[in-house]
Amino acid sequence: MSLGWTELHDLIGISPSQDHDFVYTGVSSLTDARSGEISFLGNSRYETQLRATQASLVLVPKGDFSSTPGCHLLLVDNPSVAFSKVIDYFHSQSALVQPGISPGAHIAADVEIDPDRVQVAPGVVIESGAKVGDGSIIGAGCLIGRNVSLGKDCLLHPGVIIREACLIGDRVILQPGCVIGSDGYGFDLVNGKHQKTPQVGIVEIEDDVEIGANCCVDRARFGSTVVGEGTKVDNMAQIGHNVKIGKHCLVVAQCGIAGSSRLGNYVTIAAQAGVAGHLEVTDQSVLAAQSGLFKSIKKPGVYMGNPARPIREEQRKLAALSRLPELRKEFGALKKKLEEPRGE
Structure with a gap:
């Protein structure tokens, strides 16, 4: 099963800015992807993985990102949602069914x-x-x-x-x-x-x-x-x-x-x-x-x-409870002071 450049854009609901004859063969994570596969950047904390990925295409959000040579970055509003559509394409229920009882x-x-x-x-x-x-x-x-x-x-x-x-x-x-x-x-x-x-x-x-x-x-x-x-x-x-x-x-x-x-x-x-x-x-x-x-x-x-x-x-209650040890010490000190004998 494969997915072409134009088919990919149709699948995730965006218009291609240019024409390519790219063909993709599967999906994977940034670290595990190989040439021909599609991945996504769901969080900027994984940008180092993006710069090292072997994927042929990565779905990315708005931002200034770079990748390895041969890896195309495709801008989408929500990379996770778009990537889910691609996963469904390659691993759809109809594709999984092997008919028979x-x-x-x-x-x-x-x-x-x-x-x-x-x-x-x-x-x-x-x-x-x-x-x-x-x-x-x-x-x-x-x-x-x-x-x-x-x-x-x-x-x-x-x-x-x-x-x-x-x-x-x-x-x-x-x-x-x-x-x-x-x-x-x-x-x-x-x-x-x-x-x-x-x-x-x-x-x-x-x-x-x-x-x-x-x-x-x-x-x-x-x-x-x-x-x-x-x-x-x-x-x-x-x-x-x-x-x-x-x-x-x-x-x-x-x-x-x-x-x-x-x-x-x-x-x-x-x-x-x-x-x-x-x-x-x-x-x-x-x-x-x-x-x-x-x-x-x-x-x-x-x-x-x-x-x-x-x-x-609830947060106010928890904050007050967290102060109880300190308040007990203060109370104890005040009680001790009050109990001290006072001069005539």
């Missing part, structure tokens, strides 16, 4: 699937009533449960489990070990014993969602647990039953979102943060790492701490 896969007779348009690895189990969209890749050992709907161009890495009746949109990526549709955590105390509450809802994963390795998204008690379009979930996150996550949110590693909470659009939940149940987080809010949220967020902003509060308030 492994003899080691077990697929129910009534599953809707086109063997000439999907890739199914050994050890996959697809149960009765399921639908698999064209262009999808299903890795080794995955389970797709009864009546699951899997959209087009999805990528399921090895060991993914999608339980019964869940709905997965187009271009969804599920990393190894994801469990979609596990039972929600619900118990009632009856006669001194914890009695399981039935969880009969489903999970809906909308288009262009990516969910990291070993995440769990619990099915709803009734209705749906929803992960909105374009949302990206990092590794080892827990999303409870009946949670509704809006569009284009970021949920970072080891987060927990308890049942029935709702996140708006473009919300960021940073690493190891926790959201208590039945809360609402408004659009474009940020919950900082290791924060604990116990009250709904109604105003966009950055929130931090446990319990979480607006970041400026």
